[in-house]
Amino acid sequence: MSLWLYTNILLFVIVIFDLSYPLTQLPIHIVLGLSGLFLILFNWSRHAVFSTIRNATDRKKKIRLANISKRVYPFHRWVGSTALVLIIFHAGIIFHRYGYHSANLKLWSGILAGIVLLLMVLSGWLRLYYPSVKKRRVHIYLGLLLFFMVAIHTSIF
Numbered sequence: 001m002s003l004w005l006y007t008n009i010l011l012f013v014i015v016i017f018d019l020s021y022p023l024t025q026l027p028i029h030i031v032l033g034l035s036g037l038f039l040i041l042f043n044w045s046r047h048a049v050f051s052t053i054r055n056a057t058d059r060k061k062k063i064r065l066a067n068i069s070k071r072v073y074p075f076h077r078w079v080g081s082t083a084l085v086l087i088i089f090h091a092g093i094i095f096h097r098y099g100y101h102s103a104n105l106k107l108w109s110g111i112l113a114g115i116v117l118l119l120m121v122l123s124g125w126l127r128l129y130y131p132s133v134k135k136r137r138v139h140i141y142l143g144l145l146l147f148f149m150v151a152i153h154t155s156i157f
């Protein structure tokens with residue numbers, strides 16, 4: 001499978017191991033953040049599957065992956081939109097509990113990741129109803145940017 005799939009899994013595992021709370025006592029805003037992250041990485045794995053289909057030389061493997069991709073497709077839009085709703089609650093609870101501290105890098109990296117997620121979901125719905133090559137490219141590049149933004153937000157700062 002493509003390198004992206006392993007990168008997605010690796011990021012999720014690092015975030016789980018690096019949490020500043022014990023796993024059995026996670027506050028609700030962290031559970032929401034983790035669930036949103038999982039859904040985002042699940043959707044971003046579509047890129048991994050598509051590149052593997054493009055690069056595979058084995059016809060059987062191509063067909064098998066294309067069938068998996070077709071089965072997951074109806075859920076793609078709802079998985080992405082649900083991630084946005086979960087992250088809005090994640091941010092809402094954080095603002096409610098901690099208030100706003102402009103010097104907090106965690107907060108700023110989160111806000112930036114949240115904005116990219118919003119654009120990602122918008123570009124997805126626009127792409128669905130008014131498809132174009134440009135929108136396809138925007139959806140993929142925003143996905144790449146979103147991956148790095150969530151990686152910075154969850155594991156670096």
Ligand code: HEM
Pocket residue numbers: 015019020030033034036037040087090091092094095106107109110111112113114115117150153154155
């Ligand atoms: C794509 C969007 C987002 C994802 C996937 C996400 C995910 C996460 C995850 C998994 C955590 C817990 C792990 C860790 O602390 O490293 C976390 C913590 C945090 N997030 Fe987000 N987040 C997102 C957007 C936001 C937004 C919009 C804000 C703005 C309020 C925000 C603020 C924070 C803060 C302040 C923490 C630390 C909370 C604490 O340690 O109690 N995040 N985020």
Ligand code: HEM
Pocket residue numbers: 039040043044045046047048050073076077078079080081083120121122123124125126127128136139140143146
């Ligand atoms: C977390 C949010 C999302 C991520 C990370 C994401 C990621 C991706 C990726 C990687 C692809 C394959 C790119 C390609 O090679 O064409 C794709 C395709 C697509 N996405 Fe999203 N997406 C998200 C949300 C959405 C939403 C909310 C919609 C709403 C309709 C949507 C609609 C589409 C459509 C129509 C396609 C092309 C059809 C297909 O994949 O077969 N996406 N997305």
